[in-house]
Amino acid sequence: MNNPESDQSFEDIYIKYKRMIHYQIHKLNLRDPHQEFFQEGIIALWEAHQKYGHDPTFPKLATIHIRSRLIDLIRKQKRIQDKEALDEFIQEQPVLNNNIEHYDPQFWSTVRKHLSDKQWIFIQKRIIEGHSIKEIAQQEEASIDAVKGWGQAAKRKLRSIMTDYR
Known part of the structure; x- marks a missing residue:
């Protein structure tokens, strides 16, 4: 059984299927102002034709x-x-306040009692x-993921314990 589309040139296939590409973009609810999804669709059509x-x-x-x-392009983007947001978060440093411990010493001693050593290191340094x-990861000779884990656990x-201080 022979397919008539195998005998057509890609230009003919493109003309026949370009509305279908637009339909898929619309169905996925994508905004495509720079036509990058449409271009990806054309490449995929060419690959499918081949x-x-x-x-x-x-x-x-x-x-x-x-x-x-x-869908692959959506995931890639x-x-x-996510990577850019994470890199920005890692580079972002909180406002440094050297007197923060003096605001409520009882609070910080309560915090210290409830945390492990690594979790306290995170709170103190971050x-x-x-x-x-x-920087904390470098100072403590740990991975960035490990430091993030300390923070999440803390x-x-x-x-x-924060419910008492609200």
């Missing part, structure tokens, strides 16, 4: 291939966005001294 152009189910395969590529997570423990 790979499945002879197949009688080409329209279905092309639709699946294009939709998958658009999301990963890039909140009190104003170091970045990256925040969980502090939620319960």
Whole structure:
């Protein structure tokens, strides 16, 4: 069984399927002001034509291939966005306030009693001294993820004792 689309040039295939690319972009509720999703759809259509152009189910395969590529592009952009936000967070340093311990010594002693040594190091160096997570990791010879873990554990423990200070 021969597929008539395998005999067509890519220009003819493009003309026939460009509305379907726009439909998939619309169906995924994407804004495409710079036509990057549309371009990705054209590339996916070309790849589908090269790979499945002879197949009688080409329209279905092309639709699946294009939709998958658009979703991959969404995921890729999301990963890039998340990485940029994380890098910005790591570089961001809190306002340094050397006198923060003197505001309520009882509070800080209560905090210290409830935390492990690593969690206290995080609180002291990140909140009190104003170091970045990256600096703390270097000073403590630990990974950035480990330091973040100390902070998360400290925040969980502090939620319960903070109810007394609200």
